[in-house]
Amino acid sequence: MASTIQSNTTFVKKISAQLGFDYCGIARAQRLDEDARRLETWLSKGFHGKMGYMERNFDLRVDPAKLVPGAKSVITLLLNYYPEEKQNPEAPKIAKYAFGMDYHDVIRAKMNEFLFELRNEIGDIDGRGFVDSAPVLERSWAVKSGLGWVGKNGNLINKQNGSFFFIATLITDLELVADDPFARDFCGSCTRCIEACPTDAIGSNAVIDGSKCISYLTIELKDELIAPEFKDKMEGWMFGCDICQDVCPWNRFSKPNHTEAFLPIPELLNLNTAEWEEMDESTFKTLLRNSPIKRSKWKGIQRNLKFLPAKL
Template identity: 65%
Template sequence: MLPTEQYTRYIKAQAARLGFSYCGIARAEKLNEDARRLEQWLNKNHQGSMQYMENHFDKRIDPTLLVPGAQSVITLLKNYYPETKQQNNSPKIARYAWGKDYHEVIRAQLKELLFEMNQEIGTVTGRGFVDSAPVLERAWAVKSGLGWVGKNGNLISKQNGSYFFIATLIVDIPLQYDDPFAKDYCGTCKQCIDACPTNAILPNKEINGSQCISYYTIELKEALSQETNVKTENWLFGCDICQEVCPWNRFSKPHSEPAFEPIPAILNLSSQEWEEMSEEVFKQLFKESPLKRARYSGIRKNLRWLQ
């Protein structure tokens, strides 16, 4: 067995041990086609006030600028689909934010994976990224054979739908590369387009990020004016509508990550209980939650918009 094949098998076995559902590997190279798409998207101002999307353009499309000498991009998917449901009267929170902050959970697992690689293979230089760095993780997931990007902008797996976090580990060693995912199984379906209450999902797999409910409830810091006429559909933090209506998510299976078990308050609090919550209680309840990103002031802003 060639070293590249041996190392690849080892990495995928360790990824499974750490609880990742899928692991795919692609050759580290410049993403020229994705660069053109990103540039067009930015030129249309679909990023809204998310200025960080405009930063580090070169690094987003070239992994060797993030890890000098990069040869391989390892993409890992972590299931977060919950077994439980929110109470009907609770303000809605996107499922990815029900448990502990996934950035911290997955970052620690990537660090452990890189450590294990160094123990088994020798010196491996690499960096792990989880949704908070200039990496086009969905493009790498497709190049690694893990799925296709749906009309709603999410990576979709034919076996398990789209309720996954995407993590990326860029390393400076050659590995055995997976075939890119070549097909698109959305077909003529446009349920996500029809269901989006803010018309954020555009034709040709384009998302106007500045119209998404997630943008309004997380990224946008100022209060919405009545003239904006945005229907947030009782979403307090994030939005899952385009995933809820996606036919492929009928194959979603509950996750097995203890850190993603729902915080009880998220499942059960009514609008009135959210209204009456003090900042001190908020910080205590959600100190390890993605909700801390919106801060207490952001949640208060969103509650006013729900009324």
């Protein structure tokens, strides 16, 4: 039995590498009681803003057995998205993760293949893959899987390569050898992300007020207008924000990704503010049909453009 569990674990790590994931960690499936308390406190303070979905399915978020009955293992996978290319400094700023194809589509296809390979090799197992689109506390599972720690900016930080990673989670009823959890926080006394955040979204206690985050304001917030108090604090960001990652010392270890689907759409690197403002909805839908930027919709991008500094 022990040898079977070990061989299955080895196979999981092998398939992860073959599918192009940069890191793979495994944790024993269990209810996340401590995380549940933290999440409840965070929600009670309204830090989720108007992201009502964060309040729904609370039990599903903290108990993997609610998502996959009989769950025994949680596999966490990291996929690097750090780009080699940079935006034209005159272009409205776009978070690096959105330079290429929508990561949901890219990773979902990899997860489906992952499960296919597992079933083909091991047999009839139950499992579900998640990538930032279901009630899963992926960063908590990444820490429990030994892949890094959650920094003061709320991002998972990997000691070898920083934080520019997508996180995917695969919950399964397959028993596997768990990795040792990541036990240390290597942020230390560093407060660069806290000091650099223009909207004060990162509290001194390393708790993120999502309702103030530029990524929330430019993507998740669906109001017709962004609150005037943020008018001079957006620092040119049209979609998302990378400030807290760009200033993080651990990201000096980031290396360009090797995923073809994440190669930047050329226009996203070069279009200036006027060109974005003049873009009609039909062109927007055509240009960004495979991009995560479509989440903000044409109207959302036009709204965000009004908050860019005049010099852009």
